[in-house]
Amino acid sequence: MDYKTRRELSKCNLCHNAPCSKACKSMDIARIVRALYFDNAELAASLLPDDYKREAVEKAMAACPEKVAIADIFDALLKDKAKMEGISGMENVDISTEICGVRLENPFVLSSSVVASNYEMCARAFEMGWAGVSFKTICMMDIHEASPRFSAVKSSTGKFYGFKNIEQLSDHSVEENMQVFRELKKNYPTKVIIASIMGRNEEEWEYLAKKLTEAGADVIECNFSCPNMELKGTGSDVGQNPETVERYTRATRRGSSLPILAKMTPNITDMTVPAMAAIRGGADGISAINTIKSITGVNIDTLVALPAVHGKSMLGGYSGAAVKPIALRFISELSQCGSLKSHHISGMGGVETWRDALEFILLGAGSIQVTTAVMEFGYRIIDDLVSGLKIYMAQRGYTSVSQLIGAAAASVVSNDDMERDSIVFPLIDKDKCMGCGRCFISCRDGGHQALSFNEEARTVSLNGSKCVGCLLCSLVCPAGAIKQSKRVHRKKIVLKREGFYEN
Secondary structure, three states, X not given: OOHHHHHHHOOOOOOOOOHHHHHOOOOOHHHHHHHHHOOOHHHHHXXXXXXXXXXXXXXXXXXXXXXXXXXXXXHHHHHHHOOOOOOOOHHXXXXXXXXXXXXXXXXXXXXXXXXXXXXXXXXHHHHHOOOEEEEEEEOXXXXXXXXXXXXXXXXXXXXXXXXXXXXXXXXXXHHHHHHHHHHHHHHOOXXXXXXXXXXXXXXXXXXXXXXXXXXXXXXXXXXXXXOOOOOOOOOHHHHOOHHHHHHHHHHHHHHOOOOEEEEOOOOOOOOHHHHHHXXXXXXXXXXXXXXXXXXXXXXXXXXXEOOOEOOEXXXXXXXXXXXXHHHHHHHHHHHHOHHHOOOEEEEOOOOOOHHHHHHHHHOOOOEEEXXXXXXXXXXXXXXXXXXXXXXXXXHHOOOEHHHOOOOOHHHOOOHHHXXXXXXXXXXXXXXXXXXXXXXXXXXXXXXXXXXXXXXXXXXXXXXXXXXXXXXXXXXXXXXXXXXXXXXXXXXXXXXXXXXXXXX
16 A cells, blocks of 8 residues: 555544445445555455446445545555455365463454453453453452543544553452353353452452352463552552562462453563563463553643642553563563463554564464454454454465464564674655655664765765664655665775766
């Protein structure tokens, strides 16, 4: 998808019961757009009808409040449809997986939060295709929530980039939540219910594990990581203390024979230390990451940090796309830790598209948990998570998720093992280059002054004697016009001062 298409697509509001689809009889315009939005171009192309007519789309888009140029996007998609690999072979793909022996029909689970906090919500999620839920953390504490309790860092298009919450745990009683579990298990016996719990002492951890096991939970998840707790010595305070993690995990094991996941805090330097403590205490797997302590911003008019609660704020849990690189780092470290290699990892932190989920799987996660993307876009994202993963696997001949788990883990090496004796140069595609000069500016002011810009022709040239192969230029190019050359050993570099262009 080129930058112009992405920019136009970003105007779409992803409306509920979208007016464009209501106005079009021949295709579900909103569904096709949503597939494109969530990086699922093959599915989007397959949803275009064989008798596609631009006129029908243009007529329907008169109902669009933003007047997005969907017809142009669909025309381009139609041209690419014949070139796409297609989605044949999906019948041979099995995306079922498991959490510590408990089968999941697909890898996608709602993480413990407001998105899985009552019967109605969980039932709707199950109906829409989610394989399981980690129910909002159940406790025996008297929960008092602040209002408001969310803030967000947004991109230029208004989309969440980072999201902060100062929410705590379930404010329903243990018995009320047990009844929800019983009803969910009765009506959705093939779906997986993870009981997230938190206690203040060993007795409460053991009691909660026992009660939720009796209520029909499939897995217990120990919340050692909530950063927002009003009561000291709970949540992430526990997760930073390996001895307490081990002790509370052992208490949980006394209360249940179910698989136990220990949910880790990222507010720590080395997550493997408390993770190993949890395994010693009887946990069967690890889930990570919970949210990162943060301040998302300050209101410069009121001089109060966000979200403002009666003139005050607090550190809160940061999630969303911004935390994905940090989450992937922790997943990588957990999966490569020798003491944890045989244990399940349930990954989360910034998952929005099937590609995000796949990255977690490739680094070692066996299941995926999601919250922030659901809060912004709804449970409906499960359609593209599932179909996108299936299409990827079918196109590459994978038949089982197990073939993907940890497949990229070995590619992450220590600093002293990184190869540093070769270099790649930027190659500029003249046909794609718009002559904007963004690469020149970045190389001049943030790189090694290896690019020159011809103002009259609006073209860029490379000075190979200065280029170090950092490829910053390719990252800032809005048109995707800069690729990389073949890797060359430094001793064999032949400098090409006239520029590195490709036709």
